[in-house]
Amino acid sequence: MEEYITKAKTLIESLPYIQRFAGKTVVIKYGGSAMIDDDLKLSVIKDIVLMKLVGLKPIIVHGGGKEISYWMSKLNKQSQFIDGFRVTDEETMEIAEMILSGKVNKSLVQLMFQQGMKAVGISGKDGATIKVNKKYINGKDIGFVGDIKTVNTELLNVLLESDFIPIVAPIGLDDNGDSYNINADDAAGAIASAMNAEKLVFLTDVEGVLLDPYDQRSLISEISVDKAEELIQDGVIAGGMIPKIKCCINSVKNNVTQVHILDGRVDHSLLLEIFTEKGIGTMMVK
Numbered sequence: 001m002e003e004y005i006t007k008a009k010t011l012i013e014s015l016p017y018i019q020r021f022a023g024k025t026v027v028i029k030y031g032g033s034a035m036i037d038d039d040l041k042l043s044v045i046k047d048i049v050l051m052k053l054v055g056l057k058p059i060i061v062h063g064g065g066k067e068i069s070y071w072m073s074k075l076n077k078q079s080q081f082i083d084g085f086r087v088t089d090e091e092t093m094e095i096a097e098m099i100l101s102g103k104v105n106k107s108l109v110q111l112m113f114q115q116g117m118k119a120v121g122i123s124g125k126d127g128a129t130i131k132v133n134k135k136y137i138n139g140k141d142i143g144f145v146g147d148i149k150t151v152n153t154e155l156l157n158v159l160l161e162s163d164f165i166p167i168v169a170p171i172g173l174d175d176n177g178d179s180y181n182i183n184a185d186d187a188a189g190a191i192a193s194a195m196n197a198e199k200l201v202f203l204t205d206v207e208g209v210l211l212d213p214y215d216q217r218s219l220i221s222e223i224s225v226d227k228a229e230e231l232i233q234d235g236v237i238a239g240g241m242i243p244k245i246k247c248c249i250n251s252v253k254n255n256v257t258q259v260h261i262l263d264g265r266v267d268h269s270l271l272l273e274i275f276t277e278k279g280i281g282t283m284m285v286k
């Protein structure tokens, strides 16, 4: 009996959070190795199912960098990165689209289905949701990598209104209709801003922003825009964390109320963040 009362109390404790977030859009960027382990994947999906059932409107934007690199090496192609962005020639673009829009996207839709949820997997191409310009890094051409120009929220709104969970692969079109690979963090950030999301959460394969990448105790739990910019300058924030932090900065500047970087390897980190007082990972503040 005691055990059941404790369970009921736990449920009641989440009531204020459920009330606060009901009807609100939450964008979840899902990436890193948290997306490779099947048990963890299921645990993340279940968290999102629960969020949806208590009235939040989740939108998932996924990456798949590790999976793309794996298939690139199987096809004897080298992966090359500049500032965390994948250099994308025509063949790499083809592989990226097959992995992202095909394999990764549909596996998430399938997991949702197995949990009794209606999800629709799209890429930024569908409904012309994401339009891009070619991205240059310090003037350097890195191929078919897109800088997001516009997000058209029409299709996403239709899906949300009809109670579907949208799952978005980070691919967009330029004005000529060519396909571009987009960093998934960029896509999540732009979608969160365009949808006026209440929360933007990055689920990744690290505890959050670390002052020393080799020491997990150096986690920064709250980071300001100025501090984040300083850490990028100093090279403390590097690689795949750069686009993530830049998106956090843009998002808090664009009225997304709360932006978090969480460890997707921790069971139920999403639920902990949304439905409890306990702050985990790194939160960005204005």
Ligand SMILES: Nc1ncnc2c1ncn2[C@@H]1O[C@H](COP(=O)(O)OP(=O)(O)OP(=O)(O)O)[C@@H](O)[C@H]1O
Pocket: 030, 031, 032, 033, 062, 063, 064, 065, 066, 184, 185, 203, 204, 205, 206, 208, 209, 210, 211, 212, 213, 236, 237, 238, 239, 240, 241, 242, 244
């Ligand atoms: N200061 C830092 N603190 C934490 N992680 C850092 C830092 N600097 C660089 N990183 C790296 O950033 C990585 C996270 O970005 P990464 O792009 O690899 O994953 P992701 O964005 O979650 O996945 P995907 O790119 O597949 O969507 C970490 O695994 C870590 O190696």
Ligand SMILES: [Mg+2]
Pocket: 031, 063, 065, 185, 240
């Ligand atoms: Mg990344």
